[in-house]
Amino acid sequence: MRTPVKKRLHFFIVAIAIYVCGFQLLPETMDLQGDLITILPLLIAVFGYFIVVPTLYWLWVIKAGQQKPWKMILALSLSCACARYSFPTDIAHYFEFVVYIKYPIIAVVLIFEFYLMWTIAKGLWNARSLSGDPRVHTLEKYKGDEKKLTAALPMAWEPASWYYMIPRFSKNHIEAICQLNVRARSPFHWGVSIFACLGLGVLSYQILFGWSEIAAVIVATLICYGVIFLTANYRVAKNYSVYLNADNKLIINKAFWSMIVINVDDIEDVTSGKFNRKEQPEQLMLGRGQCANVEIVFKTPQTYLATLGQFPEQIDSLWLNVDNPEALKRELEQALIETSSSVMETQSLQTD
Numbered sequence: 096m097r098t099p100v101k102k103r104l105h106f107f108i109v110a111i112a113i114y115v116c117g118f119q120l121l122p123e124t125m126d127l128q129g130d131l132i133t134i135l136p137l138l139i140a141v142f143g144y145f146i147v148v149p150t151l152y153w154l155w156v157i158k159a160g161q162q163k164p165w166k167m168i169l170a171l172s173l174s175c176a177c178a179r180y181s182f183p184t185d186i187a188h189y190f191e192f193v194v195y196i197k198y199p200i201i202a203v204v205l206i207f208e209f210y211l212m213w214t215i216a217k218g219l220w221n222a223r224s225l226s227g228d229p230r231v232h233t234l235e236k237y238k239g240d241e242k243k244l245t246a247a248l249p250m251a252w253e254p255a256s257w258y259y260m261i262p263r264f265s266k267n268h269i270e271a272i273c274q275l276n277v278r279a280r281s282p283f284h285w286g287v288s289i290f291a292c293l294g295l296g297v298l299s300y301q302i303l304f305g306w307s308e309i310a311a312v313i314v315a316t317l318i319c320y321g322v323i324f325l326t327a328n329y330r331v332a333k334n335y336s337v338y339l340n341a342d343n344k345l346i347i348n349k350a351f352w353s354m355i356v357i358n359v360d361d362i363e364d365v366t367s368g369k370f371n372r373k374e375q376p377e378q379l380m381l382g383r384g385q386c387a388n389v390e391i392v393f394k395t396p397q398t399y400l401a402t403l404g405q406f407p408e409q410i411d412s413l414w415l416n417v418d419n420p421e422a423l424k425r426e427l428e429q430a431l432i433e434t435s436s437s438v439m440e441t442q443s444l445q446t447d
Contacts, residue, residue, distance in 0.1 A: 098377060099408065100401075102155035109151060110173075113143040117181045125183040137183065144174040160406050227269065227340050229255045230404075234356055235342075248404040252351075259327035259335070259351065271338045272426045273419040276382045279332035279350040288325045292318060327351045337415070337423060339430060347415070349381045353401045355413070357393070359434050364392040365427045367420040379408070382416025389415040389423055 117140045125137060152170035156162060179187055233251035237244040258264045278284045296319035303311035328351035337347050345357040370387040372380055379399060380387050396409040417423055 099160040099406075102159040103406070106151050106155040110148050110170075113148060114173075114177045114181070116140075117144065117177060121181055122183055125185060137186065140178075140182065144178055145171075148174055161408065162406065228335075228346065229258055230354065231340065231344070231346060231356055248400070252403050256323050256327040256351070259330050260323050262330075265330070265335075268335060269338045269340055271335050273337050273417040273423050274334075275332065275336040275347070275349065276384065276416045276418060277332050277336075277350055278383065279328050282329075285325065285329035288328075289322055292321045292325060324351065337417060339426060343430060343434060345427065345430075347381060347413075352403060353399070355397060355399045355410075357391075357397050359427070359430045361394050361397065362391060362427060362431060363394045364390075365424050365431075366390045366392075367424045370414050372414070378412070378414055379410050380414040380416065382414075384416055387414035387416045388420040389417055391415070391427075 120136055121140055122136075125134060149167060149170045153167060157164060157166060181187075230248065230251040233247050234244070237247050274280065296315045299318055300311045300315035303314055331348050332350040335348060336350075337345070339345055339359070343359045345359060345362070346354065347357070348354045367389050370378075370380075370390055372378065372385045372387070390412060391414075392412045393410070396411055397413075399408045399410050399413075401408060415423070
């Protein structure tokens with residue numbers, strides 16, 4: 096496991112542990128005039144919520160993963176929400192603003208839901224004539240405009256999930272060169288994932304129903320909605336892992352959750368062989384196992400869009416474990432030759 100991924104996982108484990116301890120160990124009321132021993136649990140919780148969690152988020156998520164600093168708001172907001180519902184009542188009222196802003200948040204969520212429904216309908220309609228992945232079209236459309244791309248890319252995963260889930264929409268998809276060796280290709284893995292998703296949805300509804308019926312319905316619906324993503328994940332992993340589109344771009348899908356789009360012009364070298372992950376633990380490798388069978392080296396850094404594009408990473412090379420490495424090497428070498436010939440012809444015409 097690469098260091099940025101490992102550190103993100105460590106952050107989530109530590110944050111969950113701190114919040115769970117806060118909810119379980121802090122009393123409902125506390126004498127703030129008491130001695131240090133009496134208020135010590137509260138001081139530890141404040142230190143954990145507002146010092147440890149934000150600091151670890153900054154170091155392990157933002158710095159290690161080269162993310163945007165504004166994402167610190169996520170950690171601070173989560174700590175404030177947990178403080179409102181876990182701190183003793185004498186302190187919790189200072190975080191009452193969390194309750195007051197719930198109505199604007201609900202309004203924003205409703206607006207987002209209506210916008211999402213409109214996006215889905217529009218995406219489904221446009222999917223009839225799409226010749227490729229909607230996410231790739233979004234990357235091309237907002238290329239060079241980082242702000243618009245940051246907002247548009249997560250939304251592109253929504254129509255893309257329907258595009259891949261329904262075979263009729265992706266029937267004209269470009270044929271893949273090869274497939275990554277990943278668990279998501281297995282029908283058994285897909286079936287277990289669907290069963291677990293539906294079971295988690297039912298369980299969340301039962302747990303939350305006594306607290307809030309609305310919250311129970313919303314959470315359970317969102318979880319069950321994951322069936323669409325899981326099905327798209329299975330079909331992408333099985334049929335569309337690695338392919339070249341008509342614009343001479345190499346698209347590599349780590350199932351459905353992560354992807355990278357590479358201009359063939361930016362590829363410096365393609366090598367097939369055996370590449371051991373243990374020898375270079377920080378090297379990005381897509382595919383199961385400890386060994387890759389294809390290495391792609393880039394002329395300029397490329398952006399790997401991890402976890403629905405929320406954790407972009409800059410990489411100089413890429414290792415792949417695919418089912419047909421020689422076919423991939425042959426296709427890329429041919430594409431590089433054609434690209435070089437085209438460039439030479441263009442330069443010749445300009446000289447003439």
